[in-house]
Amino acid sequence: MSRLLPGPRTEPLAAVDGAAMVFGDDVNTDLLHPSYFFSLDADTVRQGFLGQVAGKATDGTRSRVLLAGDNFGCGSSRETTMQSLRLAGVQALVATSFGRIFFRNALCLGLPAFSCPDAATLAEEGQPVRVDPLAGTATNLATGRTVALTPLDPFWRQVLEAGGMMPWLEQRGSLT
Amino acid sequence: MTLSRTLTHKLLDAAATGETVAGSAWREIHPDLVLGHDATIALIVDRIARAGGRIAEPERLFLVADHFAPPSTVDRANILRRFLDFVEQSGIVEAGGRLEMMQGICHQVLVESPRCRPGSVIVGADSHTTMAGAVGAFATGMGSTDILAVLRTGRTWLSVPDSIRVDIAGDMPAWLRGKDVALHLLGRMGEAGARGAALELSGAGVPMDGRLTLCNMAVELGAKNGVWVSDAVTRDWCRARGEGGWPDDVALEDLQPDAGAAYVATERVDLSTLAPQVAAPWSPANVHDITAVAGERVHQVFIGSCAGGRLEELGDAAGLLRGRRIPPLMKLVVTPSSTAVYKEALRRGWIEDLIDAGAVVTNASCGACGGIDKGLVAAGEVCLSTSNRNFRGRMGDPDARVFLGSGLVAAATALTGRLTDPREVL
Numbered sequence: 001m002s003r004l005l006p007g008p009r010t011e012p013l014a015a016v017d018g019a020a021m022v023f024g025d026d027v028n029t030d031l032l033h034p035s036y037f038f039s040l041d042a043d044t045v046r047q048g049f050l051g052q053v054a055g056k057a058t059d060g061t062r063s064r065v066l067l068a069g070d071n072f073g074c075g076s077s078r079e080t081t082m083q084s085l086r087l088a089g090v091q092a093l094v095a096t097s098f099g100r101i102f103f104r105n106a107l108c109l110g111l112p113a114f115s116c117p118d119a120a121t122l123a124e125e126g127q128p129v130r131v132d133p134l135a136g137t138a139t140n141l142a143t144g145r146t147v148a149l150t151p152l153d154p155f156w157r158q159v160l161e162a163g164g165m166m167p168w169l170e171q172r173g174s175l176t
Numbered sequence: 177m178t179l180s181r182t183l184t185h186k187l188l189d190a191a192a193t194g195e196t197v198a199g200s201a202w203r204e205i206h207p208d209l210v211l212g213h214d215a216t217i218a219l220i221v222d223r224i225a226r227a228g229g230r231i232a233e234p235e236r237l238f239l240v241a242d243h244f245a246p247p248s249t250v251d252r253a254n255i256l257r258r259f260l261d262f263v264e265q266s267g268i269v270e271a272g273g274r275l276e277m278m279q280g281i282c283h284q285v286l287v288e289s290p291r292c293r294p295g296s297v298i299v300g301a302d303s304h305t306t307m308a309g310a311v312g313a314f315a316t317g318m319g320s321t322d323i324l325a326v327l328r329t330g331r332t333w334l335s336v337p338d339s340i341r342v343d344i345a346g347d348m349p350a351w352l353r354g355k356d357v358a359l360h361l362l363g364r365m366g367e368a369g370a371r372g373a374a375l376e377l378s379g380a381g382v383p384m385d386g387r388l389t390l391c392n393m394a395v396e397l398g399a400k401n402g403v404w405v406s407d408a409v410t411r412d413w414c415r416a417r418g419e420g421g422w423p424d425d426v427a428l429e430d431l432q433p434d435a436g437a438a439y440v441a442t443e444r445v446d447l448s449t450l451a452p453q454v455a456a457p458w459s460p461a462n463v464h465d466i467t468a469v470a471g472e473r474v475h476q477v478f479i480g481s482c483a484g485g486r487l488e489e490l491g492d493a494a495g496l497l498r499g500r501r502i503p504p505l506m507k508l509v510v511t512p513s514s515t516a517v518y519k520e521a522l523r524r525g526w527i528e529d530l531i532d533a534g535a536v537v538t539n540a541s542c543g544a545c546g547g548i549d550k551g552l553v554a555a556g557e558v559c560l561s562t563s564n565r566n567f568r569g570r571m572g573d574p575d576a577r578v579f580l581g582s583g584l585v586a587a588a589t590a591l592t593g594r595l596t597d598p599r600e601v602l
């Protein structure tokens with residue numbers, strides 16, 4: 001029996017803690033999640049995460065915060081890439097900048113995604129990081145360094161607070 | 177005082193409903209057409225049901241079975257089935273929507289249809305939806321949840337992006353193609369060079385197939401959309417699509433930016449100064465003149481994808497390979513972008529030319545491009561592909577190396593078994 005892919009976030013928006021996973025610039029979706037792991041089955045999708053990035057394997061049991069450089073998630077629109085991140089335990093994304101479809105995919109599923117000029121230098125791989133979407137900050141819990149996240153546009157802020165695009169449309173009464 | 181608007185701004189204004197969120201740059205947009213394919217629509221079928229099931233405007237849907245077409249694994253057969261069951265059960269075709277069954281890659285099949293209207297707003301569940309901008313439309317790609325929202329409500333939310341002008345001057349030399357211009361821009365601007373922005377391209381010297389490639393690869397620059405500023409070439413090509421191919425109520429003058437519109441940057445390309453370009457592994461922005469990399473041994477040439485399997489590439493390859501044979505150890509895989517392209521190439525004798533030269537020709541589909549079907553590459557192999565992305569592992573083994581180039585570079589390379597400047601064999 002196959003396991004369904006997760007839907008939008010159901011917990012209220014709150015600060016999240018996780019071990020840092022650190023990436024550089026222009027990391028594309030084919031690298032994060034090769035297309036041959038495209039599937040409707042959650043186990044297959046989870047196995048594909050970071051298929052080709054050595055040393056970043058994860059079994060999904062540990063909470064993660066993903067930190068990246070410029071243009072993170074450029075490339076394909078396949079939402080399975082975002083699903084694979086969630087299945088791998090990623091609770092929040094902070095990058096210098098994102099590929100635009102990837103950024104929308106995160107917020108549409110209710111996953112906090114913020115740009116921040118200091119994203120790539122905030123923490124070393126594995127250090128504990130707290131992302132507080134309500135306060136608009138990210139903190140390296142090992143060093144105590146806190147940086148400001150670039151505020152979301154008010155529309156995307158509403159979508160994120162609602163838990164994603166579909167819950168937001170539901171709240172607005174658009175899903176008749 | 178009236179505001180001078182870019183072409184992208186005008187196209188989005190025409191589809192805006194007036195709904196906004198206080199303080200936001202995002203606006204509710206009523207798209208004219210929604211593109212989807214087997215893989216990305218299958219992903220949301222169960223969520224459509226959970227979200228009430230109703231499809232807001234089925235007559236605006238353009239759905240294509242192209243990725244797993246025909247499917248090559250049991251998992252993919254099941255994904256395609258899920259998509260087709262959804263189309264059947266939701267009565268999309270009966271309600272006036274389109275289903276194209278394995279007739280080619282969604283982006284190509286879409287632009288061949290008069291439903292792909294100049295001046296319209298198109299959203300699609302695939303990043304290369306930008307290609308439809310070549311007919312003077314605003315066209316952008318989205319993920320599945322975004323498209324789920326469009327299916328349920330008939331609306332989406334977009335902001336007006338900054339626009340970058342791309343002015344392409346001069347006539348196309350015999351050895352140059354739109355692909356070379358696209359790669360040149362990628363080399364110059366980088367993978368994030370137009371991130372979130374609109375590209376507004378113009379230049380009478382670029383034929384329509386090259387314009388389609390340029391708008392397709394706008395997304396490789398990170399662009400939200402790529403739109404060609406329509407001219408007589410656009411209009412004639414659209415008209416040739418048949419009745420309604422260029423709508424009676426659309427004038428060329430309506431599809432121009434306003435005089436004095438503000439652009440964040442202007443890129444100028446002079447076609448007479450460009451050498452054939454190739455992108456080396458593993459980025460479409462790792463671009464070099466062919467002369468800098470010529471001579472490297474190549475094991476496979478792939479002519480296909482939504483960026484490079486049209487009549488231009490097929491004709492270039494047939495023209496160069498006619499009456500010649502590729503080396504015995506060369507794998508030349510040709511996957512036409514659509515069945516219409518395939519049939520026309522057959523009619524012109526090009527398919528026979530290619531087969532006689534040693535090529536294998538597959539059915540029109542995504543094929544090897546997304547690492548999906550026939551033509552994947554092995555560890556240690558080098559491939560020259562006319563597709564749009566050479567990311568590591570995309571076309572097969574992560575230790576294969578993929579170069580990107582035009583159909584002419586592809587044919588010249590297939591002929592010699594080495595990365596080859598087409599000027600040497602033309």
Ligand code: SF4
Pocket residue numbers: 281282283302304481482483541542543545546563564
């Ligand atoms: S041909 Fe390649 S790039 Fe185009 S839609 Fe198919 S997989 Fe995507």
